[in-house]
Amino acid sequence: MSRSARLVPAVAALLALALTATACDGGVRGTPGGSGVRDPYFPKAGNGGYDVTHYALTLDYTPATRHLTAKAVITARATQDLSAFDLDLAGLHVEKVTVEGRQARWNRAGQELTVRPHDDLGKGETFSTTVRYSGTPRTLTDPDGSEEGWLRTADGALGLGEPVGSMAWFPGSNHPSDKATYDITVTVPKGLQAVSNGELTEQTDKGGRTAYHWHTGQPMASYVATVAIGHYDITRTTGPHGLPVITAVDPTRAKASAKALAKIPEIIDWEETNFGPYPFSSTGAIVDRPGDAGYALETQNRPVFPADQFDTSTLVHELAHQWYGDSVTPRSWRDMWLNEGFATYAEWLYEEDFGDKSAQETFTELYEDDDEAVWAFPPAKPSSAAHISDSPVYQRGAMVLQKIRQKVGDDTFYEIIQGWAAAHRHSTASTADFTAYVEKKAPDKDFSGIWKDWLYGDGRPDHP
Template sequence: MRRTRRRIRPALAVAVVAALVFAACTDGDERGGFRPGAVDVGDPYVPGAGNGGYDVAGYRLAVRYDPATDRLSGRAALTATATTGLSRFNLDLAGLDVSRVAVDGRPAGSGRDGDELVVTPRDGLSPGARFTVEVDYAGVPAAKADGQLGSGGFLHTADGAIALGQPWSAATWFPVNDHPSDKATYDVEVTVPDGLAALSNGVPGERTSADGWTTWRWAERAPMASYLSTLVIGDYRVHSGTHAGRPMVTAVPASLPATGPEAASLARTGEIADFLASRFGPYPFDSYGGVVVTDARIGYALETQSRPVYGPGFFRGGRPNPGVVAHELAHQWFGNSVALSRWSDIWLNEGFATYAEWLWEEHDGGRTAQRTFELEYAATDWSRPSVDPGRSRLFGAAVYKRGALAVHALRRTVGDDAFFRILRTWTTERRDGNATTDDLIALAERVAGKPLRPLFDAWLVGGSAPALP
């Protein structure tokens, strides 16, 4: 996502918090050795987000949305595996009314606790058991105040709606385990009035119409973090084609010029993705694309998987902005394919994506990455850490720019050959998974064949300007 000396240690505190939360939620509800799943994954950056006791493999979502009434109705089917013996478990769901819940086809008990849907299956779920959950729900979805990016989640617009946000948004329009540590595949059907587009992640499927309504279908087969899911509904000019043998779907609002800076920027998506693949390794998903929105509440661009969404502020100068496209496309490797295990390591997303902007600018005939490094080094506030920056600075300059400085310092230290081998090894070995800063340091040391932790300590969390490599 892009917006208009302490030692790095494993986050033991996160694990302790998770254990305490699980212990607290199990009191008083044991049935034959089964216990309630945790009501929180224990990530202090997003208190209340995510749940424990199970791992979701896939979501099948069928939703219907009427902009005239702002009413959404849907059925979510989740396939999951119990990671412990469960007497009940939670899903994140904000504000919508639930009319039916079934587990493995049998009616299940359900209740609400704030933004939590509490599901009690008829029988306990044994560790390792694979199970399905179906939830029928409806209502008028609402955004969730974030405090840093404004309102994240489901936003009603003049011609439709936008479901978007970081670090959360998914729970405002479907029941979900809403934390990036539990990635899953997605099949999405969206039914809207004829004449409106309904854009989401992944490969487009068959589109059908009946009785004044059109159903758009999308499939994301690579595991995806929940905050990377999106839904954009409205009057859009949609262009469907292919690039490198894969679907390419881009869209701009019909109110914008067909040859304006927005469309011109999206038109470079394939070219930029190919350049980044030459540096980072093969593009990790089955489709490409991008969507421009004009709603002023979207003051950012977000790397929604395979189809980034770009807010209006990036095109106010009246010129194409390939730099923001490079940033969000770089996230397809760094942040999407290789996703966070915890939000305190967000620099792994934003530092590499910012560095990708530097690489693209140099490739596109602009300033060199070395020159950008020198300018940013001189302007950096070294009192702000990149790792564990604090909730209020989750999207601060230290995460983005200091993170990128650390990436370039690694390159200067190990040399270009080892540096790009580190990046390609990271994106290959960690593809479709999750990772931490410690994981990156260990891999970089293995590939480079030398100790690198002091370098990362100095450039990511040290309290003073590190020596130039």
Template structure:
């Protein structure tokens, strides 16, 4: 993710090494006592202080099947979500995150289930308890006028009504504004998404495009993301867009810009470099991890950021001002397909794992594209860094600050300088291969880097990520 304008919140001295290496486990037990027979409710919170109230425990989702219909004239969305999951405990009831929409009916395993709303939670009680290890399917019918996220750390997000349609987008959360979900990146799943909109509008989302069907003035667009995806990486972009569909390296490539954007404008020119940038990054990070490529540029000025929505990043209009192409932001968001999307964080305190590597990818691409070397970019950033701001566990207010992005990138290059190019790129490729489709922590990276390089690196990571003074140059 990249912001067009970013400030860093101030905080006190950096955390000690123990704070860096501690992995915070996802809460998977109930928050109340045992129910009859030993079954108990799943937790109503993932236990992540950066997103209080988000995520849930007691089950693991494997797939979301979403079928939604949106009418821009009324801003009304109707939907059916079919969720495949497995109980991770003896489960008497469970929660799904869902904000501001009305629920008509819920079934579990085809049987009608009791349900109630508790603020942004949908509380579901199946007719019978779900034993640990049992797969089950939840179907939720819902409708209403979706709303933005009220307290987005990033800025405008959630479900946003636009002049010609809608945009569902945001980090660290947005998905619960348009479908019921376990809304935390620790529970990734595959997706099938069908979106029905009035004829003439595009309805863009993640993954491989499917066949479109039109009837009675409405068109259904279909998308499939078969690799596990964190919920905040889902997107829905509806409106008047010029959509370009093709292939790259044998996989679908779908890009879109507002119809008002000139065909040869900066946005279209920048997106046209997607294939070349992906191919370069693959030489550094390993094979591209998904089945499709692309990107979407939106016109809404409320979107002051770009976001690495899986397989198809979304870019706000501010990145293409004065009709200047901006391949750097494309490189950043495409690097996230490896760092953040395929290998996702386990807990938001480790967001530097996403942003530090993506920011470093900008330096790699700049050098490859004939600009500054990564070393020169490193030296310039080192000279201006505020070392009192930690990259790891920066606090929610600073999770999109310079320490996460730029200090994180400094730490990546310091690792490269310390272990040498051969070991460095072996570390990156091992990380993206061994952790593909999963989740990870800072501690996981340190362990892997030490194993691949054969060196003790904990003090290096500590100095560059959380130490309160400028570390010595390697």
């Protein structure tokens, strides 16, 4: 029988004790999975005891009332014997939870939805959890003051998840270290469109509403999952080697964005030359009105752009994230520079090839500039959760890559960045993994000074 989230404290305490109980004699004797994976900046993000392999999300949303009715079917593998496990979910009303088709007990505390299955789960067992929920999804505020989660737009809504906003619209293990495949079906009033990651596999009309089913076959971190609901001009073209290019643009921005959108195939082709084969089964972009979001985001397959931040340089940056961030995903939020440093360096390389300034000139200008914000902290050690998207992670992160290029020369450098993307394709990696990879690829070079002064060191290094 389901337990209401509005438990009196005494009953909640008894339930918490019950969650630690072992199974009956002769069965699996599990313990609760952890609430959080102890990320250094978001310790409650993600969950222990299991690994998600697939999300099937069925969402029905009406912008006029802002009401969401939803079902999440989460397939996972237990990594320990489990008597209980947690899912991340912020707000919304949970109506029913089942595990392997049997009703499960549950309770809530903050963003934690703790589920107690009818029978304990054995290590290595694959199990399915279904959560039925509804309500008005929240807009969350990041530590740096930006907004994420479920954003209300002029004609619909936009789901954006970096770093932990996805828990505002679906329950799961909300940390980049736990990637999964997705099926996302969104039903909206007829006349509106719903765009998500991957490829559209089905569109059906019934009772004045339209359902859009999107499938993502390559692993995806929850923070780059997206849903965009509203009026869009949707275009399907092809890129290099027949790659599907799917773009969705607010009609009021179609003309202004057309020139940049037309560059997607050539940018992908250029990035494949520099970074290796494109890692996903489609690409594209979602362009919404100015103000609908405060930033562009590398949502998998098709990044999201507010129209006032949509230009060639930003497009190069967000598409480069498909390799560095979406395919090779940071093990923790401390490794954020592996996303942003690489994508920023992609902008430098593009300027080098198509502009009037080399990456070395960009590096030198940045080093000699008086902007002290660049040197506020080392790229591999952001000072707090509020600063993981600050300038050192982007600019100084890119400077680390240029220092490596200086050290090894162009041939080895491109072997490194392409090999890194290939070695960790569709998986996760840490800063320590990257430094070890670089040292392995250039064993005759000493990188200790680069790591000490540029990656982990405080302040501006003495020499560029």
